[in-house]
Amino acid sequence: MSKESSPLKEASWGPYPRIIPRSEHSLSRKDVWPEALKVIRRLSKFGYTAYLVGGGVRDLLLGRKPKDFDVATDATPEEVRKLFNNSRIIGRRFRLVHVYFKGGRIVEVSTFRRAPEPHEVESAEDPRMINNFYGSPHQDVMRRDFTINALFYNPGDFTVIDYVGGWDDLRRRVIRSIGDPRVRFAEDPVRMTRAIEFASRLGFSLYPRVAEAIREEGWRISQASPERLREEVLGILLSGASGRSVKLMAELGLLYHLFPHASEAILPHLQEVVTLLVRADGSLNRGMPYAPAQFLSLLLLPRIKAAKPFGARVTLGEVMEEIFMVTQSLREDLPLPVHLLHTIRELLLGLWRVVRGPRSRGAKRFRGGDYFKATLDLFKVDTLAFRDDKPLLEPWLEEVGRRRKLPYRNRPRRR
């Protein structure tokens, strides 16, 4: 790949920091939340340095809509807290301040940090404190994960400030670690899944050394806390690029380490799983409460259908047993809350019911149950991804259509 092999030296490496003036970038202050600008303005007014940083800057420079905006400053969390009534210090691993605004927006303010010296790590009484040594903007950047996530925007003079080559990497569309990726992934293995999610979501390539480091250090992913991994996996599945992410994780061997048990059900059917996820990325509503369960079901569906082909003479008991076994393997890999596990099982079983048809046993109750709509949406993802099973779907859709006409309150009570 020519993009990847272009030697770094070719890029314009000026002395750092490199200041990109307003005339050379497309980031407009109009696109930044007024709340974030307000926070920066107030910090500046009291003599502190404050910049916009992270995904907000990255996404605006790419012409994408950011999820939220983060502010970095040289004020300590306590100092920030004092300046904003509507704020709270949060976090143990990283102490941050959340500033709350009317309408529900939250601006996250972090203090510039630095990496601790080795002697400070050894002598730290509380190991959590090693993440909370404060430093300069330059030091702060060096602790961040990827160059494209490490650009500052200074709304005071409209400049973008780049200490690590993030500006060039944005234009070359590559995910590059700050420093040696093997070291950075050993420090925090979750950076590996983040690299994959960013590459998939933004359509960027992984810098070759980053890809290599994931292959080599992937086993470390199990060192991250299970809760953090669960959040990461759900984040990836709901990123809008779950298909590409899962494919890339499989290629780099990370999927196996992330799902030591469930990968046995996923990897043999990878192509089908990826096709389903790509389809789901484009069609499922990722904001709905059942979306996490829907995406997790898709990881397992091809295996379940391969073992117990729906529609053939497979009994409820047989399907349930298979579903139970496969979802159990997922549960061994991730701490899934009971309700989520339950929903996944209901959805998978619902897919079997859809194939059995609206006249089969239990269909009536299924139709009136909580998972009906979510199951049909999932069924559409499945059938449209592989073949045209509309005839199977139609009788159910008629049902939905008929139901929609009923005023909500007059829905017949279930006996």
Ligand code: ATP
């Ligand atoms: P998103 O669009 O997903 O919010 P983001 O880049 O804003 O992407 P966040 O998780 O919101 O990601 O983190 C904000 C910033 O904090 C990142 O841009 C990065 O600079 C830094 N960061 C987050 N997680 C890590 C990590 N594990 N290691 C180093 N830096 C990190």
Ligand code: MG
């Ligand atoms: Mg963010």
